[in-house]
Amino acid sequence: MTTASHPKPPLIIRGYLQTVRVLAGLCMALIVGIMIAQVFARYVVGDSLIWAEELCRYLLIWLTFLVLGLAYSRGEFVALDFVPTLLSPRWKWVLSAVMAVPILFFLGLMAWNGYDYAARFDRQTIPALDFIWESLTGAPLGLSIRWVYVSVTVGLSLMALHVIADLIVRFRPEFLNNFDPKDAAPAPSGDLS
Template sequence: MQDRTGPLARFVTGYVWLVRTLAGVSMLLIVAIMLAQVFWRYILGGSLIWAEELCRYLLIWQTFLVLGLAFSKGEFVALEFVPSLLNPRLRWLLKAVMAVPIVVFLGLMAWYGWDFASRFDRQTIPALDFIWTALSGEALGLSIRWVYVSVTVGLALLALHVLADLAVSFRRQVVDNLEDTASDADRTSAGTT
């Protein structure tokens, strides 16, 4: 039986827990901010001018963080007609061939996303500046780059998920081949006795 508590398995478990926790916290914040906005607008007759902007930024980060998990769980749209016609070895080969342009595209998009984000170092996030100024008397000054860098982080994580899926399916293919070879050897030895 395989040991599923090795360092890589613990790392993956921690990574999945962290991403799910961040996604849950961001969704909780979005709901709380929007409920506060509704309360302020319809009960108090005012408006939280920063609420929509902050929720938008939280949703952008949440989306890019969970892309990789969605891919790993098979929640992307997939056309399985051709792969379902192939034997397992050819199916893995097709998956490997298709992974190359996908990873290259994700890498290029992550690179250009980083380049795009770096152009906004001096622009700050207005919603956070407004909130922080109201609380402390001075602007926070957090660069809007940290909103745009979500593209780079999300696409890099998605590329890692694609590569990890390829490695896991290759390992599964090798294990299945070894089991088939062992069962063939067992049948052959059973037939000769």
């Protein structure tokens, strides 16, 4: 839904959002499919897929970090919006830009530390994928578990892109051209005398 405070994003941003939605949907479809296979194997066949829970956990981690940015772009995070509702659109954007600085700093710091943490596990492999691949081909896949842990870095970087994209989408040239300091406070609603 497009409003005055959230105009329709440019084509590149819409394409990016659609790509993230598709990837998140694929992760969810895989989780559901694997869990259905697990229930079938356990209760119908009488045997359990020992790799299903682990693989679903990793997919859920990636899914979470993918939809984190989508939730931000849709305004679905808990927010205290008392002050922004009192401001004009220009000052709402200024407040958003000021608030984006510590948010982006935090996201960058956490993404950096997430990457550092993921790098420590480069030699450890993903057991579930090794088991599946070895049962199919006779040799383990050897995919590093770093690809699971790097989801923190990727997810927080995507979140930073959503914060930046939100500022760009809501920015309009008329904010700078007609910047008036008296818009900082709302007009009085009535005479107090």
